[in-house]
Structure formats: structure tokens, C-alpha cells
Amino acid sequence: MEKPLFDSHGRRINYLRLAVTDRCNLRCFYCMPEKGISFLERKDLLSFDEMFRILKVARGMGVDKFRITGGEPFARKGIMPFLKKVKQDLKPTAFSITTNATLIGNYIEEVARLFQAVNVSLDALDKERFFEITRRDDYDAVIANIHALLDAGVQVKVNAVVLSGKNTEDILPFVEWTKNLPIEVRFIEEMPFNGTRDSKEISDWNYKKILEHIQGEFKEVEALPVPSGATSLMYQVKGFQGKFGIIPAFSRTFCGSCNRIRITPKGELRTCLYSTKGTDLLTPIRKGMEDASLEEMIRDAVMKKEKDGFAAAAARDGFIPIYESMTTIGG
Numbered sequence: 522m523e524k525p526l527f528d529s530h531g532r533r534i535n536y537l538r539l540a541v542t543d544r545c546n547l548r549c550f551y552c553m554p555e556k557g558i559s560f561l562e563r564k565d566l567l568s569f570d571e572m573f574r575i576l577k578v579a580r581g582m583g584v585d586k587f588r589i590t591g592g593e594p595f596a597r598k599g600i601m602p603f604l605k606k607v608k609q610d611l612k613p614t615a616f617s618i619t620t621n622a623t624l625i626g627n628y629i630e631e632v633a634r635l636f637q638a639v640n641v642s643l644d645a646l647d648k649e650r651f652f653e654i655t656r657r658d659d660y661d662a663v664i665a666n667i668h669a670l671l672d673a674g675v676q677v678k679v680n681a682v683v684l685s686g687k688n689t690e691d692i693l694p695f696v697e698w699t700k701n702l703p704i705e706v707r708f709i710e711e712m713p714f715n716g717t718r719d720s721k722e723i724s725d726w727n728y729k730k731i732l733e734h735i736q737g738e739f740k741e742v743e744a745l746p747v748p749s750g751a752t753s754l755m756y757q758v759k760g761f762q763g764k765f766g767i768i769p770a771f772s773r774t775f776c777g778s779c780n781r782i783r784i785t786p787k788g789e790l791r792t793c794l795y796s797t798k799g800t801d802l803l804t805p806i807r808k809g810m811e812d813a814s815l816e817e818m819i820r821d822a823v824m825k826k827e828k829d830g831f832a833a834a835a836a837r838d839g840f841i842p843i844y845e846s847m848t849t850i851g852g
């Protein structure tokens with residue numbers, strides 16, 4: 522009989538975000554430096570079998586919601602057979618993926634069969650600003666792939682990080698984009714995970730400021746119900762096909778109903794995005810650890826899960842100001 526996974530704050534943990542690689546073909550300045558980071562060597566990266574084992578053990582503890590992240594998941598060679606095996610054998614009740622949609626063009630039909638929803642990271646609705654933010658010239662491919670996904674019947678959610686002085690002029694065009702497109706655009710507060718600077722420098726565009734800015738232009742904005750465990754505050758402009766949302770990722774107003782854990786590309790279990798303390802699952806797995814012991818290890822780590830993202834940040838050995846790159850944690 523499956524014993525559900527709870528933390529010491531009484532929160533049921535049923536959502537696992539798996540980062541399948543730390544590599545990415547874009548260089549978003551708020552995520553990693555232009556030169557990139559020292560990417561993991563193949564031997565230090567979870568293999569597909571090891572990833573599948575961790576998901577299987579988690580599935581046995583009632584973790585039924587999986588999100589595939591990265592880096593850029595489609596930058597990992599051989600990813601499609603793994604995704605199909607997860608869907609087929611583990612039957613998650615919710616299965617989704619976060620991608621920058623630059624490499625997804627060849628997989629649209631397969632992706633449509635695999636995932637209910639695809640989250641596309643896109644921070645600008647302008648080719649030049651896209652280039653300025655990502656330092657790559659893939660804007661047209663991303664837009665074309667978003668439309669291809671929608672045409673294939675996939676629910677598309679666009680994640681746009683709001684960056685002071687970089688893309689705030691895209692906020693209103695993004696909302697306007699939801700007028701005639703059944704798309705969900707979620708504005709995300711910037712977080713300090715870029716491997717080079719501390720949190721004091723990040724954008725002052727918090728969720729309140731973003732909403733006020735939108736309501737300044739769109740007078741009939743309706744607030745929509747937010748399911749438990751969801752991080753995005755949802756809205757819809759009256760008469761528009763699509764919706765927009767705001768994720769207070771740095772304000773961390775949603776931690777009370779946090780239901781998630783993360784597995785990094787090198788097999789570390791992270792119980793909070795803001796914590797640096799992870800539990801290494803890869804070494805014991807390679808030393809032949811049994812599933813039952815792996816399950817105990819995950820339960821123990823989850824029992825130590827921080828109350829919220831502030832507690833996790835404060836627990837960082839004397840508040841290390843430099844945060845690692847999001848591509849090593851897995852967003």
C-alpha cells in the first residue's frame with residue numbers, strides 16, 4: 522500500500538521537477554554567463570535509467586506529478602524514448618515539460634501525445650530584445666514552434682521573467698497576445714539564480730507592480746481561482762481567449778502549499794529552490810542501493826524540507842550571496 526510523502530509542516534509532496542541536463546543552447550543573462558558554466562561531464566550526469574529509478578521510487582510514494590526541466594531538455598540526446606517510458610510505465614496524473622522551444626520543432630506531434638501542457642520560456646515578444654536577453658538569434662523558431670504546439674492542440678504556457686530595463690515594455694504586448702490566442706502567459710519575478718551576482722541587484726518588478734502596470738492599460742481584468750499548490754496568480758482580460766498569470770517567485774507568497782521537490786541533473790534532491798543543501802542520490806544509487814533504502818533517503822530529506830523559501834535562503838551557510846545558475850538546479 523502506497524504511503525504518501527509528507528514534510529514536517531504537514532504538506533503532501535506529490536510534485537517532482539526533474540532536470541534532465543544542465544546544458545542549454547541559449548545564454549539568458551539572468552540564468553548564466555555568456556561563456557556558459559562548467560557543464561557536468563557525462564559521467565556526473567544522471568543516466569536515463571537512474572532518472573527513471575528515482576521517478577519510479579517517487580511514484581511509489583504517491584508523487585504523481587512530474588515536470589521535466591533543464592537546462593534545455595531537448596538539448597539532451599535520446600530524451601524522447603525516456604519521456605515515452607516515463608509516461609507509459611509510471612502513468613503520472615500530470616506530466617509536463619519546460620523548454621525554450623528552440624529545438625522542439627521536430628517533436629511537435631510526439632510532444633502533443635506525451636504532454637497535457639508545455640511551458641515555454643520566452644521573455645520578449647520582440648526579436649531584438651529576445652537576442653539581447655538570450656544572446657542567441659532563435660526568436661523566429663520559438664514563435665513558430667509555439668504556434669505549431671497550439672495547432673497540435675497542446676496547452677501552451679509562456680513563462681516570461683520580468684527584467685527591469687530589459688523587457689518591461691513586453692508586458693502589455695504579452696497580455697495583448699492572449700486576446701486572440703488560447704495561450705497562458707505567466708510573468709515571473711526575477712530570481713537571483715544566475716551564478717554571478719547577489720539578490721540585491723535583481724528586478725524591482727514584483728507581482729504587485731506587474732499587476733498594477735497591466736491594470737493601468739487593461740481596465741477589465743478578472744482574477745481567476747488558483748488551485749492549491751499552484752504558484753501562479755491567474756487573471757483574464759474580459760473577452761480575451763487566453764489568460765495571464767503572475768508568479769511571485771522572489772516574493773515567495775505561495776510556500777505554504779508547496780508540494781514540490783527537485784532532482785538536479787547530477788542527482789541531488791533539493792527540497793526547496795532557495796536551498797543549497799541537497800541530498801546526493803546518485804552516489805548511493807551507483808553503489809547499488811536498494812529501492813527501499815532510496816525511498817527512506819527521500820523521506821528523510823523531505824522531513825527536513827524548509828518551511829518556505831526564506832527559511833531555505835537563510836539556512837545557506839551564513840547567507841552566501843552568490844546563487845548558483847538556475848540551469849544547475851533545474852528551475
Ligand code: SF4
Nearest residue numbers: 776779793794829830
Ligand atoms: S520557494 Fe521553496 S518552499 Fe517556496 S514554493 Fe518554492 S520550493 Fe516550495
